Amino acid sequence: xxxxxxxxxxxxxxxxxxxxxxxxxxxxxxxxxxxxxxxxxxxxxxxxxxxxxxxxxxxxxxxxxxxxxxxxxxxxxxxxxxxxxxxxxxxxxxxxxxxxxxxxxxxxxxxxxxxxxxxxxxxxxxxxxxxxxxxxxxxxxxxxxxxxxxxxxxxxxxxxxxxxxxxxxxxxxxxxxxxxxxxxxxxxxxxxxxxxxxxxxxxxxxxxxxxxxxxxxxxxxxxxxxxxxxxxxxxxxxxxxxxxxxxxxxxxxxxxxxxxxxxxxxxxxxxxxxxxxxxxxxxxxxxxxxxxxxxxxxxxxxxxxxxxxxxxxxxxxxxxxxxxxxxxxxxxxxxxxxxxxxxxxxxxxxxxxxxxxxxxxxxxxxxxxxxxxxxxxxxxxxxxxxxxxxxxxxxxxxxxxxxxxxxxxxxxxxxxxxxxxxxxxxxxxxxxxxxxxxxx
Amino acid sequence: xxxxxxxxxxxxxxxxxxxxxxxxxxxxxxxxxxxxxxxxxxxxxxxxxxxxxxxxxxxxxxxxxxxxxxxxxxxxxxxxxxxxxxxxxxxxxxxxxxxxxxxxxxxxxxxxxxxxxxxxxxxxxxxxxxxxxxxxxxxxxxxxxxxxxxxxxxxxxxxxxxxxxxxxxxxxxxxxxxxxxxxxxxxxxxxxxxxxxxxxxxxxxxxxxxxxxxxxxxxxxxxxxxxxxxxxxxxxxxxxxxxxxxxxxxxxxxxxxxxxxxxxxxxxxxxxxxxxxxxxxxxxxxxxxxxxxxxxxxxxxxxxxxxxxxxxxxxxxxxxxxxxxxxxxxxxxxxxxxxxxxxxxxxxxxxxxxxxxxxxxxxxxxxxxxxxxxxxxxxxxxxxxxxxxxxxxxxxxxxxxxxxxxxxxxxxxxxxxxxxxxxxxxxxxxxxxxxxxxxx
Numbered sequence: 098x099x100x101x102x103x104x105x106x107x108x109x110x111x112x113x114x115x116x117x118x119x120x121x122x123x124x125x126x127x128x129x130x131x132x133x134x135x136x137x138x139x140x141x142x143x144x145x146x147x148x149x150x151x152x153x154x155x156x157x158x159x160x161x162x163x164x165x166x167x168x169x170x171x172x173x174x175x176x177x178x179x180x181x182x183x184x185x186x187x188x189x190x191x192x193x194x195x196x197x198x199x200x201x202x203x204x205x206x207x208x209x210x211x212x213x214x215x216x217x218x219x220x221x222x223x224x225x226x227x228x229x230x231x232x233x234x235x236x237x238x239x240x241x242x243x244x245x246x247x248x249x250x251x252x253x254x255x256x257x258x259x260x261x262x263x264x265x266x267x268x269x270x271x272x273x274x275x276x277x278x279x280x281x282x283x284x285x286x287x288x289x290x291x292x293x294x295x296x297x298x299x300x301x302x303x304x305x306x307x308x309x310x311x312x313x314x315x316x317x318x319x320x321x322x323x324x325x326x327x328x329x330x331x332x333x334x335x336x337x338x339x340x341x342x343x344x345x346x347x348x349x350x351x352x353x354x355x356x357x358x359x360x361x362x363x364x365x366x367x368x369x370x371x372x373x374x375x376x377x378x379x380x381x382x383x384x385x386x387x388x389x390x391x392x393x394x395x396x397x398x399x400x401x402x403x404x405x406x407x408x409x410x411x412x413x414x415x416x417x418x419x420x421x422x423x424x425x426x427x428x429x430x431x432x433x434x435x436x437x438x439x440x441x442x443x444x445x446x447x448x449x450x451x452x453x454x455x456x457x458x459x460x461x462x463x464x465x466x467x468x469x470x471x472x473x474x475x476x477x478x479x480x481x482x483x484x485x486x487x488x489x490x491x492x493x494x495x496x497x498x499x500x501x502x503x504x505x506x507x508x509x510x511x512x513x514x515x516x517x518x519x520x521x522x523x524x525x526x527x528x529x530x531x532x533x534x535x536x537x
Numbered sequence: 538x539x540x541x542x543x544x545x546x547x548x549x550x551x552x553x554x555x556x557x558x559x560x561x562x563x564x565x566x567x568x569x570x571x572x573x574x575x576x577x578x579x580x581x582x583x584x585x586x587x588x589x590x591x592x593x594x595x596x597x598x599x600x601x602x603x604x605x606x607x608x609x610x611x612x613x614x615x616x617x618x619x620x621x622x623x624x625x626x627x628x629x630x631x632x633x634x635x636x637x638x639x640x641x642x643x644x645x646x647x648x649x650x651x652x653x654x655x656x657x658x659x660x661x662x663x664x665x666x667x668x669x670x671x672x673x674x675x676x677x678x679x680x681x682x683x684x685x686x687x688x689x690x691x692x693x694x695x696x697x698x699x700x701x702x703x704x705x706x707x708x709x710x711x712x713x714x715x716x717x718x719x720x721x722x723x724x725x726x727x728x729x730x731x732x733x734x735x736x737x738x739x740x741x742x743x744x745x746x747x748x749x750x751x752x753x754x755x756x757x758x759x760x761x762x763x764x765x766x767x768x769x770x771x772x773x774x775x776x777x778x779x780x781x782x783x784x785x786x787x788x789x790x791x792x793x794x795x796x797x798x799x800x801x802x803x804x805x806x807x808x809x810x811x812x813x814x815x816x817x818x819x820x821x822x823x824x825x826x827x828x829x830x831x832x833x834x835x836x837x838x839x840x841x842x843x844x845x846x847x848x849x850x851x852x853x854x855x856x857x858x859x860x861x862x863x864x865x866x867x868x869x870x871x872x873x874x875x876x877x878x879x880x881x882x883x884x885x886x887x888x889x890x891x892x893x894x895x896x897x898x899x900x901x902x903x904x905x906x907x908x909x910x911x912x913x914x915x916x917x918x919x920x921x922x923x924x925x926x927x928x929x930x931x932x933x934x935x936x937x938x939x940x941x942x943x944x945x946x947x948x949x950x951x952x953x954x955x956x957x958x959x960x961x962x963x964x965x966x967x968x969x970x971x972x973x974x975x976x977x
Binding site: 115119123127129130131228234235236239240243244245246247248249370371372373374375376377387388389390391392393394395396397398401403404406407408410411414415418420422426427431 | 555559563567569570571668674675676679680683684685686687688689810811812813814815816817827828829830831832833834835836837838841843844846847848850851854855858860862866867871
């Protein structure tokens with residue numbers, strides 16, 4: 098057949114390699130499924146990042162990705178190199194300007210430059226598809242952009258980083274400390290040598306920025322996202338959560354409020370006996386609350402060569418079929434400016450863990466500080482670490498005891514003020530731990 | 538604007554009413570989301586089935602749905618009357634023959650006549666979309682048909698009937714008997730006056746027939762589905778499941794095996810601490826195992842006016858955008874004949890509950906019957922109903938005791954032979970209960 102969709106691929110790492118394998122495994126059936134053949138014709142890859150499991154010898158090699166992007170022999174440029182700027186940005190722009198469709202799984206690039214790239218794609222009437230950029234194989238981009246289009250969405254949230262979810266799952270299942278599990282995850286290849294990008298919440302934030310734009314029709318605004326990572330989570334928190342019937346997950350949450358859109362990434366208490374609490378290990382999920390559909394959730398693998406290649410292929414099939422949509426579901430020029438809701442206005446319940454000196458009046462002082470801010474307490478427990486159980490109340494009188502509180506609905510501002518006052522009062526041996534509770 | 542997509546709606550019950558409301562609430566924004574206005578212009582409804590909450594006075598009334606289907610003033614015929622044949626079939630056929638697109642949420646119609654209707658739609662180059670027919674608001678049709686198209690799917694399964702899931706959830710949470718919960722569900726409107734269609738598994742089977750065809754590219758074959766309902770599930774089973782760390786769900790499962798495709802609907806043991814085990818109440822879910830994407834799952838509301846209207850609207854938007862696909866994702870003429878795997882060849886673990894007379898040799902006889910069929914037992918527990926606890930072992934010597942076994946992987950044929958022999962041997966006071974365990 099001569100009307101094949103000709104693909105140029107830049108980046109043959111894990112995901113690029115997965116794509117090459119998928120195309121090789123499924124070439125014939127894909128042609129019938131897509132209505133026309135999808136043909137990989139040229140690749141660009143760095144010698145030292147080449148995937149040893151993948152044979153790229155059948156394809157024309159174009160060293161410079163920017164040259165490949167403009168290559169007259171291709172219809173679609175698939176960018177799987179990654180990186181928020183540099184050659185990824187340059188080559189994607191070059192491809193769009195040359196009237197080539199683009200498929201990418203590059204969340205950093207889109208979180209920072211999404212609206213301008215979308216405008217460029219629309220100007221040249223080509224696709225800029227990025228199903229693989231959010232939650233890997235989970236087809237959430239298309240679900241929001243097409244399937245749930247009749248809905249007004251009030252919230253979109255999810256577990257968007259497999260490394261963090263793996264670490265939190267292992268901490269919970271094995272009662273181990275963060276640093277310990279992280280080290281093992283690095284050994285097993287579930288975490289990078291420099292894990293900051295994952296465990297600090299930045300990767301989750303990139304994906305959240307894209308979900309926000311898709312769900313609310315706003316311009317991406319990565320810099321507006323409130324970000325906390327999982328580094329501060331201790332086994333004591335995980336145990337206390339368990340006792341209180343919660344699990345701790347790193348969530349990315351975008352919520353429409355009266356004062357704007359709240360975008361936040363932080364460790365979150367989710368109730369046990371919910372589906373999201375059972376999304377374990379490297380799995381991801383995305384939940385969407387729509388006014389007609391109600392609460393919907395998608396679960397699956399959020400990274401890896403196979404799942405992400407599955408997403409890239411669905412983008413390619415849409416292009417092969419001629420189904421071209423505005424990248425963010427709304428025309429770039431119609432994307433509303435992002436209006437940021439202030440984090441201090443965030444409303445919700447809070448988990449607070451204090452290390453309180455055993456002194457007369459300490460409890461009363463803490464309770465007063467909470468009351469001053471109008472915070473009412475749903476439950477309060479003086480906890481010992483499980484490792485100390487069974488035994489006496491505390492190692493010895495005067496040493497700090499863990500006090501865990503769950504608040505009723507309140508504001509972030511109130512909680513921050515109360516905790517600052519409590520810390521100033523000097524009854525606590527360490528900075529208070531505070532974890533937001535997400536209402537499901 | 539003059540290029541609106543003109544819609545004729547037949548059936549203004551719960552779902553039809555939801556659609557009218559959605560179009561009224563979202564008319565303006567839908568036009569921009571779909572690229573052109575979606576205009577409801579005419580409706581057909583039975584006087585006595587009219588939804589009192591919905592104002593249809595703005596629309597032209599066409600009494601006869603078949604006349605509406607062919608009406609020159611419409612581009613799309615939306616069939617929300619329901620029913621496996623009769624006027625639903627007649628009007629859908631009339632619409633397709635007249636070159637109108639069709640959107641329907643009628644699973645019975647499609648489960649029985651899917652391939653011929655799909656062929657008719659393809660012949661006239663129009664859409665036959667049915668996102669609302671499977672799992673209501675959960676966008677699984679489009680996800681399988683488009684998003685996961687790069688995958689070979691090995692299994693698709695799910696909780697596809699909200700009534701059954703609600704009943705099982707209440708039985709578990711409140712320790713109540715099936716008949717009791719059913720009666721209450723009927724009062725609350727979660728179950729029909731004649732509940733056979735839901736609790737007998739037939740509704741689940743209709744939806745499964747469609748999922749099978751979408752996932753495997755085969756002709757729908759409703760009559761090949763093995764169907765068991767939930768009527769036989771007792772509180773004793775739910776308690777035993779709980780003790781063994783399982784929950785009981787009514788699943789529809791389609792599995793590709795070496796001897797064909799296994800399609801089955803039956804109560805199923807799923808492990809606790811999985812997302813599917815936490816799909817509670819009237820919620821539905823669909824899981825898809827693909828070779829590249831891995832295991833993916835979608836959760837949401839499977840019925841009701843809002844969720845189903847959300848699905849119908851997404852079908853209409855696709856039509857408005859000109860994105861027309863073969864109804865089952867594969868051209869009707871290329872749908873493979875369905876090759877049925879025999880249920881007796883089904884492989885898996887089994888839960889077996891026996892009411893065994895307390896006689897010397899009874900246990901040995903049972904164990905021998907299992908061994909004869911090569912079935913090995915993973916665990917065996919002699920159970921008392923919780924209501925009897927704490928107390929003596931059994932009310933009195935000689936009365937039957939509940940024995941619960943979990944088998945290792947075996948075949949349906951072996952289990953059926955062993956249970957028949959055990960029943961013949963006369964050591965059991967009632968027919969054995971047998972529930973399949975699904976490997977997740």
